[in-house]
Amino acid sequence: MTVHPSPWDEDYRRRGNLWGGAPAPLPDLPADAAVLEVGCGNGKTLAALARRSPRVTAVDISSEAVALARRRPGTAEIGLAVADARHLPFRPGAFDAVFLVHVAGHLPEQGRKALASEAVRVLGPGGTLFFRGFSVEDMRAGKGTETEPWTFRRGEGIITHYFTEAETAELFAPLAAVSVRTHRWPMRIRGQDLPRAEVEGVFRRER
Numbered sequence: 001m002t003v004h005p006s007p008w009d010e011d012y013r014r015r016g017n018l019w020g021g022a023p024a025p026l027p028d029l030p031a032d033a034a035v036l037e038v039g040c041g042n043g044k045t046l047a048a049l050a051r052r053s054p055r056v057t058a059v060d061i062s063s064e065a066v067a068l069a070r071r072r073p074g075t076a077e078i079g080l081a082v083a084d085a086r087h088l089p090f091r092p093g094a095f096d097a098v099f100l101v102h103v104a105g106h107l108p109e110q111g112r113k114a115l116a117s118e119a120v121r122v123l124g125p126g127g128t129l130f131f132r133g134f135s136v137e138d139m140r141a142g143k144g145t146e147t148e149p150w151t152f153r154r155g156e157g158i159i160t161h162y163f164t165e166a167e168t169a170e171l172f173a174p175l176a177a178v179s180v181r182t183h184r185w186p187m188r189i190r191g192q193d194l195p196r197a198e199v200e201g202v203f204r205r206e207r
Contacts, residue, residue, distance in 0.1 A: 007157040012042065012064035024101070027130060027202070029053050033096040038085045038119065039103025041065050047074030049099070057095070059083035086114035093124035104171070105133040105161040109148055112161065116171045125207040129175060135182050135197035136162045163199040175203035 026045070029035065029052045040046055040058035042065050049056045057079040060066050066082050069075055083089050085103060098119045104112050123129055134140065136150055141162040144152035151161040165180045180201040186193035 006061045007155075008060075008062035008065060012062055012068060024132065026052065027128075029097055034094065034124075035097045035099070036088075036090070036095040036122065037099040037101070038088070038115070039100065039106075040069055040080070043069030043072035043075055045099070045101060046072060046078055050074055050078055057081075057090075059085070059088070061085065086111055086118060088118045088122055090122045092121050093127075094122050096124055096127045098123050098127070098129045100129065101132045102134070104131070105163065106159060107161070108151065108159065109161075112171060120172065120174050120205070123175075123205050125205055127205045128178075129172060129201075129203040129205075131168060131172065131201040131203070132198055133163045133168070134160060135184075135199045136164055137182065137184065137195060137197035138162060139187070139194040139196060165199055168199050168201045172201065172203045175205050178202040178204050 026048055031053065032055065033053045034055045035049055035053050035057065037045065037049060037056070037058040040060045046056065046058055046069060054077065058069065059081050060069070061082065061084050063082045066080050070080055081089070100115070100119060104115050107115060119129055140160070141150065142152070144154045147153050147159055151159055153159045165182060169177050169180045180199065182197055183200050184195060184197045187196045
């Protein structure tokens with residue numbers, strides 16, 4: 001399948017490594033788990049995943065992002081590819097764990113549903129899916145041009161959707177919800193604490 005240029009390509013060309021800093025805490029994984037990160041960006045979490053398992057695969061729709069991820073220290077043994085999250089190029093049940101970290105929120109509703117369906121498809125029996133997306137409680141929710149309920153456009157065609165816990169649980173309903181919760185923390189900007197919030201979900205496919 002041909003992946004067409006993404007609005008993210010220009011962002012990465014212009015700004016380089018968009019995502020820096022330390023990755024969020026990662027869950028424990030079996031030592032030999034086959035792991036997939038969908039929407040890896042410039043590889044912020046990849047080196048940390050590679051320390052958990054030698055069998056890590058990652059995809060992103062932006063060729064610019066994948067090129068940056070390839071140059072990131074600690075990612076030499078990771079299988080990286082340009083691919084559309086809505087049409088993953090993997091066989092059913094290929095992975096023991098799937099990570100969706102701030103990727104579903106950059107798709108419209110039908111795209112989010114397609115991504116979720118694909119993530120479930122490639123997750124093997126007993127496998128675990130890890131989700132993270134911005135919450136409707138986040139300080140940026142409501143800013144920009146609204147394209148769908150709780151979905152706002154910024155920059156050059158890039159959208160961000162803000163999730164509720166109930167919506168997240170419904171999105172991955174074919175899987176059993178282990179936990180769905182909102183993680184909140186303050187961000188100090190110009191002397192004022194502003195609310196940041198993410199919905200974090202852990203889901204398991206029954207054997």
